[in-house]
Amino acid sequence: MKLTHILSSALFASTLSATAAMADMEITIDGVDASGGAIHVLAFNDQRAFENNMFAKMVSYVKIPANEGTVTGTLPGLEAGTYAIMLHHDANDNGQMEMKGPVPEEGWGYSNNAGAAGIPTYAEASFEYTGDNNPTMKMNYAPK
Template structure:
């Protein structure tokens, strides 16, 4: 019985310390070109999921109303580690990236300043989240 109480107390302490490791990452997005629509912010901690656009495997997501200039939001429930963040300014809010051939007609962006002229790798877009820092990114728009 004593062992059961010690084990239970140990399990509760482990769960509490594990849940305390999760935090919310503030994100700031600069250079939002036009008002209207929404900015979709997707965080990945897996190279294959990020590079394969496997949206079902993102680890956090926030939708931020788009206004010209700078917008901010919060990616919830992240533990410290390496993440690649993808942005999409869905101006018409249809849930799709509008394209003209290979040229995006809506805004895009990635963490670490990556992807201004081509789709970045996970490593190029990776940022370290300490549990306390903020991700600051910028939108890109085709001319």
């Protein structure tokens, strides 16, 4: 009887600590060059998923209305750990990255402001999230 009570208490305590460890990551995105459409923000905690655009394996997502200048949003339910974030300014809000050959016609960005000149690796874009260090990222646009 006493062992059952101890195990139940331990399970309850571990559930509380796991819940307490979850946080919402506030994201700030600078350099949005035009109003309209939406900015898709995708968080990954897995190198293979990030580097291979395995969107089904992202761990958090938010869609933010795009406004010129700086926008903010919240990635919900993340615990402390290593993450890489991918941004896409979907100017026409069709859910696709418009490309002209290998050049994006819509904005993009990554955590650590990696990837201005090419697609970054997970190591280049990843950072340690402690639950209260919220990233600021810059949107990139190809010259027109």
